[in-house]
Amino acid sequence: MKDSQEYKTKKAFFEKVITLYGRNVVVEVLQDTNIEVHKLHLAKSNKPDGSIKKIMTLAQKRGLEITYHEKSALSRISKNAKQDQGVAIDIIAKSYAHAREIQKLSRYRLIALDGIHNPQNLGMIIRSCAAGNVDGIILPKKNSAKISPLVVKASAGTLFKLPIYFCDTLQDVLHEEDDADIYTLSLEAKESIYNVKEAKKTIYVLGNESEGVSSEIVKLSSKSIIIPMNREVESLNVAVTASLIAFMKS
Template sequence: MLSLATGRGIPVLEVMRPELDRIAGHDAVHQGLALKVPPYEYADAIELLDKTISRGQLPLLVALDGITDPRNLGAIIRSVAAFGGHGVIVPQRRSVGLTASAWKTSAGAAARTPVAMASNLTQTLKALKQRGVFVVGLDGGGDMSLHEFTLADRPIVVVVGSEGKGLSRLVTETCDTVVSIPIGASTESLNAGIAASVTLYEIGKLRAAKRK
């Protein structure tokens, strides 16, 4: 690794373990190596939608509402990549950003799945709706079961709330529909990453069936 860095003209600085822990962040697993890179450049949600449409693809996005655990963000990014999604939207406030921990949890998916930042999530969802995007919220007390949802043949943004608080009131009011995932009585709820994965899989399955 050192020879590769020096061969590419990348400066190398050797430090003690405590300093490396501080640089990488105490929640990161650095394995004795850290690379300084420019800050992540977040996409714009509307531009992300337009680029997806320009490629002839049917948009499938995931928006996060109040999710602060970077591992949930990383898991959702990974699921978006796995199930044919086109990007993730995170709010600028009261939400996790694309940290080193989120990047690691995504298992490389963050390198190919764009993440957009919304200064106001509710207004961004309204702007997406004006462009024909159907906004689907996930909540245990939804209007319908995920099994009953059939409107997969249109641009969709799935909105996922935190496991503890769920969707905020304004976001819930903005959704076109709110769906729930049926689970056993012995389980109170699913975490955000799993809920997003199940929903993306179901939407992908519906879309695949309509293409046949």
């Protein structure tokens, strides 16, 4: 039954499971003993040499059981038949949590992402936020880049160092956080980001790479703000914008 404690516990566990794929990524994951592995999957068709041999050796050292699949079944696990290279790994991301956990925080400084599709941008945003003065990232599952090998690479090893709060849609979260100050970054805004006086709970929303923040999200925000720019430069890459926010003094 969905209301049982067993079901809720199981659901909470699998919400933290992220599947990555690709031989180099899996080798890197297995070499990092700080990353907890749930399951390792290999296609039966893989030849046990080169990187596959290395994966098998690393798994043995860590005492991990390898599950073997037909290539078609492995592709259903990776959800990327063209790039999985016959390898997938389920990891337990302890920093990956449902956005409902935000309500338990008495104060926070968060960056929310609205329609960020480029995985490299997502990875760089995660890296900047992990290094800077940000308490977490809100990442919707719909209309957004997913955690993938490209994101892992772009984050340069910082993916699991910062809380990432997932949700179905950003609207759901912002409706719940009605006591937070919500700022959307917009090229049409008049007020400078440097004039913001942050409250105990502050959320900055960064929009799609080409279209910006959606009108639905703008309606839920407290105010739209802009990063002033010189020499008639029109805009900045969203990852650069995230960096500027991350290193602002709160």
